[in-house]
Amino acid sequence: DQQVKQNSPSLSVQEGRISILNCDYTNSMFDYFLWYKKYPAEGPTFLISISSIKDKNEDGRFTVFLNKSAKHLSLHIVPSQPGDSAVYFCAASVAGGTSYGKLTFGQGTILTVHP
Amino acid sequence: NAGVTQTPKFQVLKTGQSMTLQCAQDMNHEYMSWYRQDPGMGLRLIHYSVGAGITDQGEVPNGYNVSRSTTEDFPLRLLSAAPSQTSVYFCASSRAQGLRYGYTFGSGTRLTVV
Numbered sequence: 001d002q003q004v005k006q007n008s009p010s011l012s013v014q015e016g017r018i019s020i021l022n023c024d025y026t027n028s029m030f031d032y033f034l035w036y037k038k039y040p041a042e043g044p045t046f047l048i049s050i051s052s053i054k055d056k057n058e059d060g061r062f063t064v065f066l067n068k069s070a071k072h073l074s075l076h077i078v079p080s081q082p083g084d085s086a087v088y089f090c091a092a093s094v095a096g097g098t099s100y101g102k103l104t105f106g107q108g109t110i111l112t113v114h115p
Numbered sequence: 116n117a118g119v120t121q122t123p124k125f126q127v128l129k130t131g132q133s134m135t136l137q138c139a140q141d142m143n144h145e146y147m148s149w150y151r152q153d154p155g156m157g158l159r160l161i162h163y164s165v166g167a168g169i170t171d172q173g174e175v176p177n178g179y180n181v182s183r184s185t186t187e188d189f190p191l192r193l194l195s196a197a198p199s200q201t202s203v204y205f206c207a208s209s210r211a212q213g214l215r216y217g218y219t220f221g222s223g224t225r226l227t228v229v
Contacts, residue, residue, distance in 0.1 A: 004157075032214045043119070043205050044158070046217025089157060093214055101146050101165070101214060102173060105157035 003027045004092050006106035014114055019077040021109050023090035026071065030092035034103070035064060035075045038087045047088075048075070051095065080113045087111075117141050121206050121221035128196040128228045136191040136224050138206030145211040147189040148218065151175065151202040158205065164189055165211070196228045 005024045013019045023033075031052035036044035050057040050064045050073070057064050063076045077084055087110050091103040122137045140147065145166050150158040150173075160173030162181040170181050178200060180192040189208075193200060203225050207218035 006157075034214065034217050036217070036220075041222070043207075043220030043222045046219070049215055049217060051215075091158075095214060098171070100212075101148075101209060101218075102160055102163055102171075103148070103150075103158075103218065104174075105150075105159070107155055107157045 001026075002107075003030075004090060004104050004106040006088075006090060006109045008109050009107070010110040010112070012112045012114065013080050015082055016079045019075075019080045019084065019111055019113065021075040021077075021088050021090075021111065023073045023075075023106050024071060025073075025092050027092070027104070028071070029094050029099075030104070032093045032095040033064070033066060033073050034091045034093070035062075036089045036091060037084075038089060038108070044089060077111075080111075082113050082115050085111055085113050119206055119208050119219050119221035121204075121224050123224060124222070125225050126227070128193070128226065130196060130198060130228060132196050134193050134196065136193070136204055136206075136226070138189045138191065138221060139187050140189075140206075140208040140219070141187065142208060142210075142219065143186060144208035144213075144219070145186070146209040146213065146218075147183065148173070148207045149179070149181065149189070149191045150205045150207065152205060152223075153202050161191065161204075193226075196226075198228045200226065201228045202226060
């Protein structure tokens, strides 16, 4: 049972345009969400996180939106740059109790930004 | 500041062999985890630790053992390697209550079991 799903295996955008990566989850106990970027032959790199008490968090070109009622989050990258080409993973966790910090990942979305 | 260091980077094992994947961090992080990444499945949690002497199982713990005798080190032991354990393994660490800052991942160990 995939509790965190990224239904788009790939996304292609032009440089300078907006990239929108989507993620859905089924476990209502999740209350903290993170996005990671991964280049080939490297470990994932943390991008941005959001707590369920918020519906938006921004960090530079990256903005994460959370819709708790729909159990959906998205990552917006504006403007997209060729260096953003990578695999993007969303991850979810419970922010308390014995499961704190145990991350459940989606399958990943390959983003390609064309010059 | 080295961050999270994993060794080896590559390993080929024969079925039934045992080995230990090493993970060390120099950030004094309390939380450490092991994940495996398989094609089309994202990363799955194998084992988890919130501090020295404390470990817990993740989603896919079978065939793996861990121990945490120090804050810095969190080795992952494969008891009897199987082809199904062919994967890329990532170690990660975080400060306590540090979800806001995310986990720092190592560069991975690519393991092939033949």
